[in-house]
Amino acid sequence: MNIDDIRAARARLEGFAVRTPLLNAPLLDADAGRRIFVKAECLQKTGSFKYRGARSALSALDPETRARGVLAYSSGNHAQGVALAARELGAPAVIVMPSDAPALKIANTRAVGAEVVFYDRATEDRDAIGAALAEERGLTLIKPFDTPMVIAGQGTTGLEIAEDAKARGIDEADVLVCCGGGGLTSGIALALAAEAPGLRVRPVEPEGFDDVGRSLVSGTIQTNPSTTGSICDAIITPRPGDLTFPIMQAHCGPAYAVSDDDALRAMAVAFNRLKIVLEPGGAVALAAALFHATGDADVIVVASGGNVDAAMFQTALDRFA
Amino acid sequence: MNIDDIRAARARLEGFAVRTPLLNAPLLDADAGRRIFVKAECLQKTGSFKYRGARSALSALDPETRARGVLAYSSGNHAQGVALAARELGAPAVIVMPSDAPALKIANTRAVGAEVVFYDRATEDRDAIGAALAEERGLTLIKPFDTPMVIAGQGTTGLEIAEDAKARGIDEADVLVCCGGGGLTSGIALALAAEAPGLRVRPVEPEGFDDVGRSLVSGTIQTNPSTTGSICDAIITPRPGDLTFPIMQAHCGPAYAVSDDDALRAMAVAFNRLKIVLEPGGAVALAAALFHATGDADVIVVASGGNVDAAMFQTALDRFA
Incomplete structure (x- = not known):
């Protein structure tokens, strides 16, 4: 780095x-x-600014990995950035959000072409849900900052x-x-x-x-x-x-x-x-x-x-x- | 042109x-x-955008003319543009405004260093006041668009x-x-x-x-x-x-x-x-x-x-x- x-x-x-x-x-x-x-x-x-990091990360993936898709946990700016970068690069994007996320954020994330998967904050483990999805579909996790x-x-x-x-x-x-x-x-x-x-x-x-x-x-x-x-x-x-x-x-x-x-x-x-x-x-x-x-x-x-x-x-x- | x-x-x-x-x-x-x-x-x-036209006009004046100062009629965006361009170029600026102009616009115009001269919309002729000032001080009128x-x-x-x-x-x-x-x-x-x-x-x-x-x-x-x-x-x-x-x-x-x-x-x-x-x-x-x-x-x-x-x-x- x-x-x-x-x-x-x-x-x-x-x-x-x-x-x-x-x-x-x-x-x-x-x-x-x-x-x-x-x-x-x-x-x-x-x-x-989150679009910069998302586009940087997605464009650095090898094309085959990217084509399988990416995953992010976020109901906010990072999700927006990942969703748009993925759409621009032709990669599927799955965004894992709490089921009580604001309707506008859900709509905006979907409007740029991402799939939204919900979890219940009280009863479900976000990371476990994401890990299972990633495993099942071969998705790459895009972390929000520590990468x-x-x-x-x-x-x-x-x-x-x-x-x-x-x-x-x-x-x-x-x-x-x-x-x-x-x-x-x-x-x-x-x-x-x-x-x-x-x-x-x-x-x-x-x-x-x-x-x-x-x-x-x-x-x-x-x-x-x-x-x-x-x-x-x-x-x-x-x-x-x-x-x-x-x-x-x-x-x-x-x-x-x-x-x-x-x-x-x-x-x-x-x-x-x-x-x-x-x-x-x-x-x-x-x-x-x-x-x-x-x-x-x-x-x-x-x-x-x-x-x-x-x-x-x-x-x-x-x-x- | x-x-x-x-x-x-x-x-x-x-x-x-x-x-x-x-x-x-x-x-x-x-x-x-x-x-x-x-x-x-x-x-x-x-x-x-008014700053562009103002800076263009003031920077095109010969230095001696500019140093005598410029004049604009406006309580709005053109006045702001002229006032700032004048300050940047070291020229005095006089802005002629109606006496009932909003206090904020007056304050903002003064804050960038222009002198504000008022006229009464009902009883006074703006152009006559401006012409007299221009004559007296050798100011150049900066028209808002038709120049x-x-x-x-x-x-x-x-x-x-x-x-x-x-x-x-x-x-x-x-x-x-x-x-x-x-x-x-x-x-x-x-x-x-x-x-x-x-x-x-x-x-x-x-x-x-x-x-x-x-x-x-x-x-x-x-x-x-x-x-x-x-x-x-x-x-x-x-x-x-x-x-x-x-x-x-x-x-x-x-x-x-x-x-x-x-x-x-x-x-x-x-x-x-x-x-x-x-x-x-x-x-x-x-x-x-x-x-x-x-x-x-x-x-x-x-x-x-x-x-x-x-x-x-x-x-x-x-x-x-």
Whole structure:
């Protein structure tokens, strides 16, 4: 797992992934008292960066394996990414979801051609169901973050940030990244360490779900006491990955933790100043830049996703726009 | 006024204007039964394409003239564009606004460094006030659309569309453009006529304010009976321009007219499927693609702006998301 894997992933994604813009707004800078540049991954296909890792992983499979199909556990952004990449590459995709997943997410996953298989959270074992399906049909499991080709795909975001920062004359900056299991964070960190060493990644997590931050401080993997109770559902994971954690340990600065209210407030700022739609988990990095970071140095923010329902978005606008 | 002016404008805008992405979403295509590509100019600096024309016009002035300052009449997107381009180029900017302009627009214009001069809509003559100021201070008036360097700047949008369409293998398509006075529409039409002749521009206007559509049908410039009464304020103008109309006549297909409700509905679609924020006047082209265009051919949409207040956006989500 190194920069060559990320460069190879970029070549495989060329012409498929959106090269998302690095946005900047004078009025946002005026609000913040510093220049803030926002990598708008909410504009990525399927509304989040997850498409990059999914397409990277699926395109790296040998054609015969891929033709048998892929499997993912998710009711969220990873499922969307895997489903679309599979359809584009002509591979069957099976998405295993809890039977109480929101109807819209089920419909959206089916709309891009994936088969949805349900399990009962209370009585059934998701992993056992997935393993049986994989065995029976020869499917390949695409893990959401702790696997090299997924990390490499997410790292392509970092290559683009390095190029766009250079074009704007930014040699030194913190790069704030919304962080769940660490696939995006570690991928970007690897890319920047090679291509723009003056840009330093800092993970951003929801308050109370700061497993990465605590792991970085303690030097060993720490877990979250719970995986429910935040509106930032897209980035709530039990613990950092076995692959992603050592990369973050080697390359990332101290983490930030932000409240749900700060995430909502940042969604309203993104609406007003940047004209982009962010989901709470995709807004925590912007929240950290606006409400936690100190000083007036340039900061780069990765806005990782925009898959939010209208009701939650309206809450952000009602309260903070 | 020809393609060379647009190419020259592009060179002047290089490194300043955002190269906005041409977005596509599988779920949007599924909704529409055709491929829809969206040029997201809401992501342009200041939240609309107007920055392009403003920066083009100001950067084309000779340095001495520019240093004396520029003047614009507007409470909206054109004022924002002129104010920012002026600040970037070190020129004073005076924006003449009605005294009842929304506080937020006044504040935003001042926040990018422009001086705001008010006039009373009922008792004062805006043009006389502007002319006196221009005379007294040696300011150059930057008209919103009917002037070559502004049209050339807006036309840079068309050069980017031509490139991105080619990269996606799109040789033939309608290009739907939100149309007020015709600066953006005519600029894109000139660019595409030269660079991608299989892409044909079709103006899109609000119902009841279809001066361009009627002018194209009759072959002579027609005016709107009123300039108030639509939520699509950004694209309500009395009539097409003397420069823009002949260009549209030479290069554009029949126009569409869409209702305010369709504009709101398209804003909700853009929220759900594309994760971008559109204002009503910036959403009419998407509305035409979704609710008026027939057939299953590829269509390209220019989403021209996103400067909408939270209340209007919430109305769109409440009713249609």
